[in-house]
Amino acid sequence: MADVALEAMFQEARRTPAEVPARLMARVLADAEAVQPMAPRGEWRRWLGGLGGLQGLGGLITACCMGFWLGVAPPQGLPDLAGAMFGVQADQVDALDEDFDGGVLTAFGWDIEEG
């Protein structure tokens, strides 16, 4: 009999769950909003993130510029790949300028080729 009464009380407790205060729900939602990670904002941001963000992109641009300049005017002691490819040497640029009537030598020697 006592077991039946106890089971009836359990059933009643299951049927009538405690009412959750609205302030608790509001607090939980506020916490959720406060610590929620930001949603991804577009494809280009994901691409930028893959490069390491703005810092990574800045480093990549600097490296590209540096590489381009080394191709235009390699320091002494480094192989002159542009010169080897197009048959001119970087230290001959001034002479070439005169020879080609004021033409400008670029990294790839396009002006020379056309001139």
Add this chain to the structure above:
Amino acid sequence: MVISATRIDTLFGGACLVPPSRLAKMDMSTRPPLSPAEEDDEAALLARYAQGDAVAARRLTTALTPRLFGHALRVLGDHAEAEDVAQEAMLRLWRIAPAWRRGEAKVTTWLYRVVANLCTDRLRMRRSTRLDDIDEPADPAAHVEQGLQDAARADALQRALDALPHRQRQAVVLRHIDGLANPEIAVILDTGVEAVESLTARGKRALTQALIGQRDALGYDHDG
């Protein structure tokens, strides 16, 4: 990122260690309140929350907070403390969301375990600081005279629960009010299934003894 026991331990100061490998081994087939599809929903919602979906946060809050609050209220018997525990458990869920790995642990089991540990901490603190601060139980007969028999029964059950040792109380509430299966309760309480069976059996015996003298006042001689 992989959730490991060590990682969770580090995140939450060791109070709520949840080894996912153990959670994954549980037999969930007998747990009545949630179907596997619902469990998948909760894990999916958590993944969506981690990706910035605000709707997922609302749905998880609505689905989970009442359960956690109800459990904490039954175990602690105090509204304010139960609110704090439920909020803290949900906050820990929000924080772990980006690192959550689906399939290794059930969201609800993890949460119940967090709540159980938080309740245990509070009960231990209360035992050491509030021995003289326990309210005298109200006379259930007074409620009956006012026609509030249901409230009297609920109060009587809560008082009887409050008198149980806290492990028995947690096991009884998880089994008989929250409706969880013994294997899941074993994980939540970090013990074995046999120990859970023993805790619930002893708890029920103690509840019966506590309530047996109140049967007349609670109206069980007439309707139940």
